[in-house]
Amino acid sequence: MKKYLKYIKTSVIGKVTFVLLIFIMFLGMYCFSQISIYVPTDIFMISLIVFTIIIVLLVFSHYKIPKIAIVLEIIVCICLSICVLGVQKVNTFTDKVTEIEEFESVQIVTLKDSNITKEQSFSDLILAYSQDDNQSYIKSSEILKENKKSIKIEKPYENMEDAYNDLKNKKIDLLVLTNIGKSDLSIIDENYTDKIKIILSKNYRIESASTKNVDISQNPFTIYFQGTDLSSKNNINSTGRGDVNILLTVNPKTKK
Known part of the structure; x- marks a missing residue:
């Protein structure tokens, strides 16, 4: 030494x-x-x-x-x-x-051939939303308030199909679409995006689950798989609801 x-x-x-x-x-x-x-x-x-x-x-x-x-x-x-x-x-x-941050685009839409514009007054218009989605009313009200708009009637529907049919039949003027509503419409009408136009919209950040670092070579870990209910080929990139949920836990020590 x-x-x-x-x-x-x-x-x-x-x-x-x-x-x-x-x-x-x-x-x-x-x-x-x-x-x-x-x-x-x-x-x-x-x-x-x-x-x-x-x-x-x-x-x-x-x-x-x-x-x-x-x-x-x-x-x-x-x-x-x-x-x-x-x-x-x-x-x-x-x-x-x-x-990566994900956002949900909440939209207030009307028919493509409608004369409604975001600059006009909404005081004579009827706005529809789905009761299945508890956020549609809250978020649409916020969007209207931020754009200084007031609606004549805010009409709830039990399902998106009835609301969409009334929009096409011009029984209502505006329709609120969240990610859930878009998912429903993609099943009802694969080409619904070609028949509507967006009047007002706002992006809402989707909250992420809290995570922690795990040494997956030593500690058991769980992977979450989610299948979405999108059956429309034309809207495969849209956000849908999870209809299949799988939790897969792996133990690296037992190899099981």
């Missing part, structure tokens, strides 16, 4: 290889701390053992064969630096995925 310390103090190459070795250890610890949540435990442990062996070999080589050690350490540094960049890209991607 004394000879080794003396070598580090007296040799320039020894100092360089020692600094590179410390740098490699820090890079390695960072990489392993980040990839531990992405790879299975067995692969992680094998990689850690291989990395430890490499460190041990570099420790001996930078004292015994310092010139070769410098080359080897530079190569390892480059590989670990690439690993760090890769890990950062993965982390950036996962952060963006988890931070």
